[in-house]
Amino acid sequence: NAGVTQTPKFQVLKTGQSMTLQCAQDMNHNSMYWYRQDPGMGLRLIYYSASEGTTDKGEVPNGYNVSRLNKREFSLRLESAAPSQTSVYFCASSERVSGANVLTFGAGSRLTVL
């Protein structure tokens, strides 16, 4: 099925370890996003990429880096994981970064940092 694929679905890290969350979409969308979801706080935007070759900070970018590898793929990297980064991470994509374009979400990746 067409959509947004995230890997891994679950990951446990120790404080200070690094990891990369991978995201790929096959809908030929231009824009891609990374959100984190924490209890009682909804989803908060970490980074987004309006188009291939561009990335911009969202609401909570500290402690993260991103790479828009090509039109399909947008990865999120934690260089030195902290317990505060324990969360569920969602990747999403849309045709355009603005307007009424609907975001299509991946299934989420649950990250625990001990």
Add this chain to the structure above:
Amino acid sequence: AQTVTQSQPEMSVQEAETVTLSCTYDTSESDYYLFWYKQPPSRQMILVIRQEAYKQQNATENRFSVNFQKAAKSFSLKISDSQLGDAAMYFCAYRPYNDMRFGAGTRLTVKP
């Protein structure tokens, strides 16, 4: 600062009844978009309905409709003839340009 506020952390409704979920937002923009997303236990985010701020007519999608009050910055979701499958977290979202902001969510329980 919280841009989108959902004042009801939890709501419950009897099957076949109607329930309204509240959402307010803060903005100085005149043109923007509003959305309701549903997140069932599977964790998948599913679009329920969307509304363009420049449209006065309230959006409707089958059993789901909104009451959009632009001056009051209010965007409530009405679910009619509630079904067991409607049980989920519901998130209101506001999008002025390139950043979609979500509320904290309302957990809806449907009682048989």
